[in-house]
Amino acid sequence: MNEENKSSETANQGQKRRNTILTVLSFVFIAIGGIWILSLFFDFHRYETTNNAQVESYINSVTARVSGHIESIHFEANQFVHKGDTLVVLDDEEYRIKVKQAEADLAVAEGNLHSLEQNIITATSNEAASKNKLAGDRADLDKAEKDYQRFRNMYADSAVTRNQYDQVISKLESTKAYLKAGEKELLASGSMAKQSYTNLEAARATVARKKADLDNALLQLSYTRIIALADGYVGERTISVGELINANQVVATLVLNQKLWVTANFKETQIEKIKQGQEVTITIDALGDKEFKGKVSGFSPATGAKFSMVEPDNSTGNFVKITQRIPVKIDFEATAKELENVKPGMNVTVEIKK
CATH class of the missing domain: 2.40.30.170 (Efflux pump adaptor protein, beta barrel domain)
Structure with missing residues (x-):
């Protein structure tokens, strides 16, 4: 009986000790949790x-x-x-052909421009020649008018024959006709020169457009080579x-x-x-x-x-x-x-x- 009491007492003491340890551990964990919660609270505030x-x-x-x-x-x-x-490199054969076409179109436009420039030189020369010829015709007309005045007075005094007087009149009329023809020729050559200058400006604009077409064709050709525009890692x-x-x-x-x-x-x-x-x-x-x-x-x-x-x-x-x-x-x-x-x-x- 005494042994049973001692055994029961020992068991009770062990149980109390365990309960005490569990109680202490519980308080420790509660304290740690509280401290953690407080630290979070203060951290959240900071x-x-x-x-x-x-x-x-x-x-x-x-x-x-x-x-x-x-x-x-x-x-x-x-x-x-x-x-x-x-x-990346793309097949560029099609774009090279377009470049050659643009180069050919530019060559044709430049040829037309050179031809018009030569036409302007010719037209300018013709206009200058017409001016010189017109100046000569005016001098001839001045002489013919003076001859006519002189022969008219001489014919009135019977100093020249009718045939001589008629020749002077004919010369005067033909000189006037030559002068009018020269004026018209000068007008026509001047008009041709102006038209040539107008055509020249159009030809220059065509050349500029063809050059732009060539530049665009070359640009399109360059796009067949795709390059990186910055340093970086490819995905x-x-x-x-x-x-x-x-x-x-x-x-x-x-x-x-x-x-x-x-x-x-x-x-x-x-x-x-x-x-x-x-x-x-x-x-x-x-x-x-x-x-x-x-x-x-x-x-x-x-x-x-x-x-x-x-x-x-x-x-x-x-x-x-x-x-x-x-x-x-x-x-x-x-x-x-x-x-x-x-x-x-x-x-x-x-x-x-x-």
């Missing part, structure tokens, strides 16, 4: 935080400016390329040799890593406490929660919903008030070397100290 944020970068779509079959491809997926590197390769490419079709996508930033979507109720230039702690999920420093550089002029493809219509009456998000741009304060493992699209957590 920081504005969101995990609705991603790394952003400029993405350049490389498009074809002319159509044609792909002759060769000079890049692979995820490859780094430099500005000016050739990415997925979705084209193959022999494929027909149409104008404005995307042949590659370049991710430009020269400039990275974070777009953090804060609640509209948080924006009041965020100012431009505030320091930011950026934690990147994919890099083992590695932290980077940044600064607030700008705010979106509208909420994210306003920029969505289908904006919600609250005028239908089925209205549920939802806290809106406002995108905030945050610039990294890190070198390109430090950001080499940071990729656009990575999820981040942002903390902004108030």
